[in-house]
Amino acid sequence: MKKQKITVTTANGRNRRKFLKVGGLALVGSGLLLACDDDEEMMGDDDGGMEGDDGGGDDGVFDLGGGDRGVLNYAYALEQLEAAFYTNVLNGTYWGGAGEMEKKILEDLYNHEVNHREFFKAALNATYSSELVLPANLEFDFSTVDFNDRDSVLGTARLLEDTGVSAYNGAGKIIETGAYLVIAGKIVSVEARHAAAIRSIIGGDMDDFTFFAGDDVVDPATGLDMALDPSAVIGAAGGFFITPFTANELP
Amino acid sequence: MSIIKFLEEFTTDNLMNKASSRRAMFGSLSSLTKKAAVAAVPFGLATMGNKAKAATTSSAYADPTSALQLALLLEYIEKDFYIQALDSGVLSTYPKSEAVYMQISKHETAHVALLQGALGDAAFDAPSIDFTLGGNFDPFAEKSDTDPMIAYGQILALAQAFEDLGVRAYKGQATNVMSDPALLTVALQIHSVEARHASEIRKLRGLDGWITGSERGEGMPFFTQAVYVNEENTTHGGVDVTMLGDDAPFGFESSTQAYDETLTLDDAGEIAALFLS
Numbered sequence: 001m002k003k004q005k006i007t008v009t010t011a012n013g014r015n016r017r018k019f020l021k022v023g024g025l026a027l028v029g030s031g032l033l034l035a036c037d038d039d040e041e042m043m044g045d046d047d048g049g050m051e052g053d054d055g056g057g058d059d060g061v062f063d064l065g066g067g068d069r070g071v072l073n074y075a076y077a078l079e080q081l082e083a084a085f086y087t088n089v090l091n092g093t094y095w096g097g098a099g100e101m102e103k104k105i106l107e108d109l110y111n112h113e114v115n116h117r118e119f120f121k122a123a124l125n126a127t128y129s130s131e132l133v134l135p136a137n138l139e140f141d142f143s144t145v146d147f148n149d150r151d152s153v154l155g156t157a158r159l160l161e162d163t164g165v166s167a168y169n170g171a172g173k174i175i176e177t178g179a180y181l182v183i184a185g186k187i188v189s190v191e192a193r194h195a196a197a198i199r200s201i202i203g204g205d206m207d208d209f210t211f212f213a214g215d216d217v218v219d220p221a222t223g224l225d226m227a228l229d230p231s232a233v234i235g236a237a238g239g240f241f242i243t244p245f246t247a248n249e250l251p
Numbered sequence: 252m253s254i255i256k257f258l259e260e261f262t263t264d265n266l267m268n269k270a271s272s273r274r275a276m277f278g279s280l281s282s283l284t285k286k287a288a289v290a291a292v293p294f295g296l297a298t299m300g301n302k303a304k305a306a307t308t309s310s311a312y313a314d315p316t317s318a319l320q321l322a323l324l325l326e327y328i329e330k331d332f333y334i335q336a337l338d339s340g341v342l343s344t345y346p347k348s349e350a351v352y353m354q355i356s357k358h359e360t361a362h363v364a365l366l367q368g369a370l371g372d373a374a375f376d377a378p379s380i381d382f383t384l385g386g387n388f389d390p391f392a393e394k395s396d397t398d399p400m401i402a403y404g405q406i407l408a409l410a411q412a413f414e415d416l417g418v419r420a421y422k423g424q425a426t427n428v429m430s431d432p433a434l435l436t437v438a439l440q441i442h443s444v445e446a447r448h449a450s451e452i453r454k455l456r457g458l459d460g461w462i463t464g465s466e467r468g469e470g471m472p473f474f475t476q477a478v479y480v481n482e483e484n485t486t487h488g489g490v491d492v493t494m495l496g497d498d499a500p501f502g503f504e505s506s507t508q509a510y511d512e513t514l515t516l517d518d519a520g521e522i523a524a525l526f527l528s
Contacts, residue, residue, distance in 0.1 A: 108459065111505035118495040123488050169439040172425070173432035181429055183487050185422040185442065186510040190461060192446035193511075197460040200451055209350035212451040213358065213444060223361030224440035225447070 062134060064230075066249030068180050069124075071171045073134040074230050074250060075184065076120035078167055081240055082160050083117040084140045086110035089157070092147025102150075105197050109157070112194070116187055123183075139242035154202055160237075161195035162217055164188075166226035167233040174230075174250065192225070315431055316373050318424035321516055322438070323366040324523050325420055327377045329359040329413050335382065336410070339391035341402045348407070348455055355410075355448050362441055369434065381528030382409060384474070404470060407456050412475040414449035415462065418511055419478070420519035421445060427516075446511070461508040477522050482512050 064073040086109050089095050095106055124133040146152040168188035175181045196212040203211025218225055228236075230250040333356035336342060342349040367374045382390055390409055392402035421442035428434045450460030458468045465482040467475050485493045485506045493506045500506075514522075 105460075108461065108505070108508065111500040111502075112461070112509035114500035115492055115495070115505055115509045118501070119487065119490055119492050122490045122495055126490065165443045169436065169443055172429075172435050172439045175429070178426035178429060179488055181425050181435075182422070182513060185425050185439070186487060186512065188439065188443055189418045189422060189446035189511040190509055192443035193450035193460040196447035196450035197454065199447075200454055209347045210354035212351070213354055213447040218358060218444050218447070219361075220357055221361060222365055223358035223444060224365075224437065225443040227436050227440050 062245040064134065064245060064247045064250060065132060067174065068176050069128055069132060070230075070247070070250045071174050071184070072120060072124050072127075072180065074171060074234075074247065075168070075187075076117070076124060076134050077138065077241070077245065078164055078233070078237070079113060079117040079120055080134075080136075080138045081140060081237060082113040082164060083110070084138075085142065085145075085156065085160055085240075086113055088142055088145070088147050089153055092153065094148050094150050094153050098150070102154075102201060105201070106153075106157070109161075109194050109198075112190060134245065135243070138245075140240050141242050142240065144239065154198060157198045158195065158202060161191055161198055162226065163228075163233060163237055164191040165195055165217075166228040167230070169225060169227035170229050170233070172227075315428045315434060316370070317516060318427040318438075319366055319370050319434075320373065320375070321420060321424060321520055321523075322441070323363065323370060323374060324378070324520070325413070325417055326359055326362040326366055328380055328523060328526050329417065330356070330363045331377065331380050332382060332409060332413060333359055335391050336406050339393075339402075339406075341390070341392050341399060341406050344399075345403065348403075351451055351455060352410075355414075355452075358444055358448070362444075365437070365441075369437070379528045380526050382526060384525065388472075407452065408471050408475070410452045411449065411456060411458075411468070411471065412478050414445055414452050416478045416514070416519060416522055417445035418442065418449055419514040422511065423513035423515055423519060425513075459508070462511065463504050464507050474525070477518070478514075480518075483507050484510070484512055 064070045064077070086106065089106055090110055095103060098106070121133075121136055145156050165188060168184050168191065172181060172184060175184060195217075199214065200212040203209060203214070208214070230247050234247055333352055336352055337349070337356060342352055363377075382388065383393075388405050388409070389397040390402055390405035392399055421438055425435065425438060425442075428438050453460050453468065456468065456470065462479065462482050465476075465479045467479045483503075485491055485503070487510060492509070493501050493503060495501050500509075
């Protein structure tokens with residue numbers, strides 16, 4: 001594996017952090033990070049943290065790229081987010097005191113997402129020069145999550161897993177190479193298994209035994225899961241990303 | 252293999268006209284598949300592991316119609332299974348399982364309609380399906396002397412097999428529909444629903460929602476091992492994920508759980524064919 005050349009410093013601008021935090025995971029708005037790229041004022045002052053910026057973005061902000069590379073970078077960003085989330089979960093007091101079954105499920109999810117994250121890192125670096133690969137160690141803002149609170153952890157896990165499913169489902173059509181499509185397929189079904197497992201716990205609390213594949217995510221008329229374009233997903237999950245990136249070449 | 256050729260053998264007309272022997276029904280399967288199908292139904296799939304490994308990838312990137320026909324066959328089986336399961340009364344003393352089955356049944360019925368629409372003239376009628384595998388199982392407690400607990404166990408085991416099979420079968424067809432972006436997206440949207448189902452059914456059976464190694468899981472009948480063959484793979488796109496680190500996320504268990512595998516058209520069709528009567 002090639003050595004990472006890109007280094008990312010902490011985004012120190014309060015403005016940026018505030019800007020990116022808007023929206024949380026609610027499925028509203030249109031791509032906060034995309035909007036970010038359009039606003040040169042916003043990014044102009046504190047973009048000095050990134051070297052070797054050949055990723056296609058403006059102002060030193062990494063752009064995910066398009067086609068296979070774009071989807072792989074996009075997946076890498078989402079897996080970094082999920083892995084970081086579960087790392088925090090396993091360090092929180094809720095998990096520490098959780099029942100055996102919930103503890104095991106969340107630990108499994110941590111293991112799987114860390115594995116996914118490192119897979120994309122390895123696959124990307126094996127294929128593309130380092131300046132075209134999303135930096136490792138993206139920074140995240142989980143200030144909206146209380147890792148000591150069961151409902152907060154499970155609710156966020158549900159949103160992240162459902163979002164992951166809709167993201168992979170929506171990204172499939174962008175993938176150009178069959179082998180990458182197969183790999184995305186290998187991962188998305190595991191994300192869906194995760195989503196159902198978390199939803200099953202929440203559904204049990206609510207006495208709703210259909211929640212594992214509830215009508216809110218699986219259209220009861222068509223039996224279809226969600227599929228979202230990257231712009232919609234990044235818009236929805238953008239509140240968690242501190243390290244900025246753009247997705248100018250993705251729909 | 253041309254799946255439509257062997258599926259044609261299962262249309263209602265053909266069944267009525269031919270009163271077809273099992274041998275005749277499997278006549279258009281590939282020779283490899285045919286041997287197994289004729290010899291193995293309903294049991295005796297001991298050889299399936301090796302055979303599935305030996306099977307090569309047929310029909311790569313070629314044929315959206317065959318892909319959809321395989322999907323329709325699997326969805327017919329699932330739709331019929333969940334309707335019969337709910338009608339059987341076996342689930343009536345298990346309200347959680349019954350609610351889960353009703354939700355899944357709704358989705359599988361919708362999938363059948365969706366695929367029939369997508370296939371148009373290339374669709375085929377629902378085949379005649381036998382969930383007893385020639386009388387060896389009684390998931391719907393149709394015999395008076397069947398222990399309801401045994402039937403309940405079988406009804407869960409078959410659901411797990413169908414859902415885990417569905418996940419692998421759809422995944423295996425993704426490249427065959429990628430020439431049509433809208434179709435690919437729909438296939439992916441069904442694929443992840445099958446995975447949600449699989450996770451929940453596995454949980455009802457006391458298993459993890461995800462597959463470790465190639466384990467079919469406690470209490471699963473041996474013939475269902477064909478659904479789990481090669482699930483222990485840890486190399487994806489040339490990257491062996493067990494080599495990416497030393498701690499738990501990169502151990503064999505997590506590394507195999509974190510990725511589901513594909514099944515070819517032949518392998519998935521062969522398993523589905525076990526349930527055609």
